[in-house]
Amino acid sequence: MTRLRAISAAALYPIAVLGALCSQPAQARPPQSERITVFESKIPQQARLVLHGSSNAGLIRALALDYQRIHPGVEVRYSHLDTQDIYRRATRAGSTSERPDLLLSSSTDLQIKLVNDGLSRAYRSPQTQALPATARWRDEIFAYGYEPVVMVYNSRLLEASRAPQTRGQLQALLAQPDHPLRGKIALQDPRGSAVAYFIATQETKLLGSDSGPMLGALGANRAQLFKRMDNLLDQLSNGDMGLAYGVFGSYALQRIQRGAPLRIVLPRDHLLLVARTAVIPANAPNPAEAQRFLDYLLSARGQAVLASNAKLIPARVDLPDIAPVYAGFDPRGTTLRRTPLGLGFLVYLDEVKRRRFLEKWRSLIEPTATR
Known part of the structure; x- marks a missing residue:
C-alpha cells in the first residue's frame, strides 16, 4: 500500500469529504485554493517531480501511481490549481516556494501564450514526434489527451427519449410548450472561469451564425450560471438542475461511476475536443524528470x-x-473538432476582444443567478 503525505500549513481535509481510501493521498488547502497531493517514492527518494495541473487529484492519481511503478524512486508532488493560477504562477518566477517542472492545463490559449512569450522549454523525443502535427507546436507544447465537451442530463428529470442529441434538438426541446428545462439548465460562467471562457469562444467559432440563437434559447429558459464545474455537477446530480450544456465528459463520468443518475450526450452535429496540454517551464528545476x-x-x-x-x-x-x-465515440468521426495548437488561440486573449465577447454573451444569456 502506497504511503502518502500532504504538505501544507492548512488542516487536512476530512477523508470523508475526499472520498479517499486508505491507499489514497491525503490533501490540504494552502492559500489561493491550491490543493496539494504528494505521492511519496516507494523506495529511497532519487528524484522529485513537481506538477501544476487543472485536473482534480482523482484524475491524476492513477497516472502518478503508475509512473511510480516504472520509476519507484521518484516523489511526485501535484498542485491542483485553476488554469488562471497555473498561468499566473508561470509568469512570476519565484512567486511560489516550489517552481513546477511541468504544467498540465486545459486552458490551451493560456498555455500557448506562455510558449509564445518565451516562458517554456523545447523538447523533442520519439514520443512527442509520434503526436499528430496539430497536437504539438514548436516542440514546446503538447496535447496529451482531449476532453469532449458534452451535454449531460439527469435521467430522473428528463426521459432518454426526449434527451437532445444535437444543438438543434436542444433548441427544439427548449421551445416545447411544457418548458421541461426552464430554470434547470446549467452552464459554466465564462466570466469567472478561464476554461469556460475558452470553451465559449471555441463553441462560438464553430457555431458561427447559429451561436446567437443557441445562446438566446438558453437564456430564454433561464439558464443558470456556475463558477465551478464541480458545483454545477453537484446540482445536476441532486436534481436541482436537469441538463448541463458544455461540460467536460471526464468530470461527468466520475459522477456516474459514483452512482449519480446522469447520462452523457456526445453532440452529433459537432463534438468539440479540448486539448489538455503539457508545457515544460523555462525555469523548471528538474527538466529531465519533466521530460x-x-x-x-x-x-x-x-x-x-x-x-x-x-x-x-x-x-x-x-x-x-x-x-x-465513451460509448459510440468514433476517433475518426467527421463531426469531431479537435483544437489544433497554434497562435490562433491568442485572439480571444486580447482584452478588448474579451470584453466585447463577454458583453455579447451576457446579453444573450441573461442569467437569473451566478453560483
Missing part, C-alpha cells in the same frame, strides 16, 4: 491509463488497442 514524465504520458502505456482512469481521449491516433472511453 521523462511527458514521454510516459505520450507512451502507449500512459495513453491507456489516461483513457481508462482519467477518461481522456488519447492524443495519439496510432494506438488502436486502447479501449474507447
Whole structure:
C-alpha cells in the first residue's frame, strides 16, 4: 500500500469529504485554493517531480501511481490549481516556494501564450514526434489527451427519449410548450472561469451564425450560471438542475461511476475536443524528470491509463488497442473538432476582444443567478 503525505500549513481535509481510501493521498488547502497531493517514492527518494495541473487529484492519481511503478524512486508532488493560477504562477518566477517542472492545463490559449512569450522549454523525443502535427507546436507544447465537451442530463428529470442529441434538438426541446428545462439548465460562467471562457469562444467559432440563437434559447429558459464545474455537477446530480450544456465528459463520468443518475450526450452535429496540454517551464528545476514524465504520458502505456482512469481521449491516433472511453465515440468521426495548437488561440486573449465577447454573451444569456 502506497504511503502518502500532504504538505501544507492548512488542516487536512476530512477523508470523508475526499472520498479517499486508505491507499489514497491525503490533501490540504494552502492559500489561493491550491490543493496539494504528494505521492511519496516507494523506495529511497532519487528524484522529485513537481506538477501544476487543472485536473482534480482523482484524475491524476492513477497516472502518478503508475509512473511510480516504472520509476519507484521518484516523489511526485501535484498542485491542483485553476488554469488562471497555473498561468499566473508561470509568469512570476519565484512567486511560489516550489517552481513546477511541468504544467498540465486545459486552458490551451493560456498555455500557448506562455510558449509564445518565451516562458517554456523545447523538447523533442520519439514520443512527442509520434503526436499528430496539430497536437504539438514548436516542440514546446503538447496535447496529451482531449476532453469532449458534452451535454449531460439527469435521467430522473428528463426521459432518454426526449434527451437532445444535437444543438438543434436542444433548441427544439427548449421551445416545447411544457418548458421541461426552464430554470434547470446549467452552464459554466465564462466570466469567472478561464476554461469556460475558452470553451465559449471555441463553441462560438464553430457555431458561427447559429451561436446567437443557441445562446438566446438558453437564456430564454433561464439558464443558470456556475463558477465551478464541480458545483454545477453537484446540482445536476441532486436534481436541482436537469441538463448541463458544455461540460467536460471526464468530470461527468466520475459522477456516474459514483452512482449519480446522469447520462452523457456526445453532440452529433459537432463534438468539440479540448486539448489538455503539457508545457515544460523555462525555469523548471528538474527538466529531465519533466521530460521523462511527458514521454510516459505520450507512451502507449500512459495513453491507456489516461483513457481508462482519467477518461481522456488519447492524443495519439496510432494506438488502436486502447479501449474507447465513451460509448459510440468514433476517433475518426467527421463531426469531431479537435483544437489544433497554434497562435490562433491568442485572439480571444486580447482584452478588448474579451470584453466585447463577454458583453455579447451576457446579453444573450441573461442569467437569473451566478453560483
